[in-house]
Amino acid sequence: MCALSRETRPVAELIRFAVSPDGAVVPDTDAKAEGRGVWITLGERMVAEAVKKKAFARSLKAEVNVPSDLAVLTRQRLEERLLSALSMARKAGQLVTGAMKVKSAIEAGEALALFNATDGAADGKAKLVGAIKGRDLSLKEAGFSPDPVPHFELLDSDQLGLALGIENVIHAALTKGGAAQAAVKRAEMLASYIAN
Numbered sequence: 001m002c003a004l005s006r007e008t009r010p011v012a013e014l015i016r017f018a019v020s021p022d023g024a025v026v027p028d029t030d031a032k033a034e035g036r037g038v039w040i041t042l043g044e045r046m047v048a049e050a051v052k053k054k055a056f057a058r059s060l061k062a063e064v065n066v067p068s069d070l071a072v073l074t075r076q077r078l079e080e081r082l083l084s085a086l087s088m089a090r091k092a093g094q095l096v097t098g099a100m101k102v103k104s105a106i107e108a109g110e111a112l113a114l115f116n117a118t119d120g121a122a123d124g125k126a127k128l129v130g131a132i133k134g135r136d137l138s139l140k141e142a143g144f145s146p147d148p149v150p151h152f153e154l155l156d157s158d159q160l161g162l163a164l165g166i167e168n169v170i171h172a173a174l175t176k177g178g179a180a181q182a183a184v185k186r187a188e189m190l191a192s193y194i195a196n
Helices: 044-052 055-060 070-091 099-107 122-141 157-164 178-195
Strands: 014-019 025-028 037-041 095-097 111-116 171-175
Touching (some): 037 044, 044 055, 044 070, 070 157, 070 171, 099 111, 111 122, 111 178, 122 171
Antiparallel strands (some): 014 037, 095 171, 111 171
C-alpha cells in the first residue's frame, strides 16, 4: 500500500524506502533492505509529495531523518542501478552499441530494448525507432505478433559511455539474455519514476 495515497497497488508500481542505521530514510530500489519499510507509488512527484506531507514518519510511527531532496536522490539511485545493469549486460555480451549494429540487431529480431542518449541527434533516434516500427509492420504483415521492443531515452551519452566503458555512446540495444532482461526491468522502473 502506498503510504501517501493509501491505495493498494502491485509491487511493480511502488518503490520501497528503508531506514538506515543512522535513522535516515533511503531508497531501497531492490526492496531487500532489512527492517520496516515504507512503500510509495513509483513516481518522482509522489516521492516529493510524501516528503512534503511527512508520510514516512507517519507510516513508520517514528521520528526519522527524511532528506528534503529524497525524490532527486531516488532518481539518482535508480539511474545508478540501471547503469550497473547495462554494464553487466555488456560484460555478458548482451548489449551492442553504434547505430549500424543497433539497427542490425533490431532488424534481426535480436533487440530486447533500444536506448538512445537524451543528447543524441533527433534524426538518428528517429531512424532507429523507425527500424523498430518497420520490423513490427513486416512481422504483422507476415501474420506474426511481434514482441514489443521498448525505446528508452533516460540517460545522456556521458552516462552511457561511463557505464559501458566506451566514449560517445548515443545508441545501444540490449540483446537476448538474463542480464539484458534485468536491465530492461530497471529501465522500465526508472522510466515510470520519471513519468509519474
